[in-house]
Amino acid sequence: MFICDTYHHFEFPAALLANLRDALRPGGRMVIIDLERIPGTAPEWIIDHVRTGKAEVIEEIVAAGFVQSDEIDVAGLEEDQVILFGRP
Secondary structure, three states: OOOEEEHHHHHOOHHHHHEEEHOOOOOOEEEEEEEEOOOOOOOOOHHOOOOOOOOOOHHHHHHOOOOOEEEEOOOOOOEEEEEEOOOO
C-alpha cells in the first residue's frame, strides 16, 4: 500500500486506518510519504497545512494495528518523511 502526500489530510485517521488494515493482507506493507511538520524547522506553509508531526503519525498508525518496520531518507524529499509499516 502506498500513501503519498495525503496522510495529513486524513480527518478521521483511526477509522480510515482500520479500513486500510482490513484491506491489506497479513504480511503486507504500507509506505507513508508525507510532509514532515517540525515546528521551528519546517516552512510555515507546512506548519499551517499539515495537521500533525511524525511521532503522532507513527502513534496513530501503530494504534491501528500496524508495526513500524523502517524509516528512510530519500534524496530529493527533504520536506517529506518516509515511514514503512507492516501488517502482522
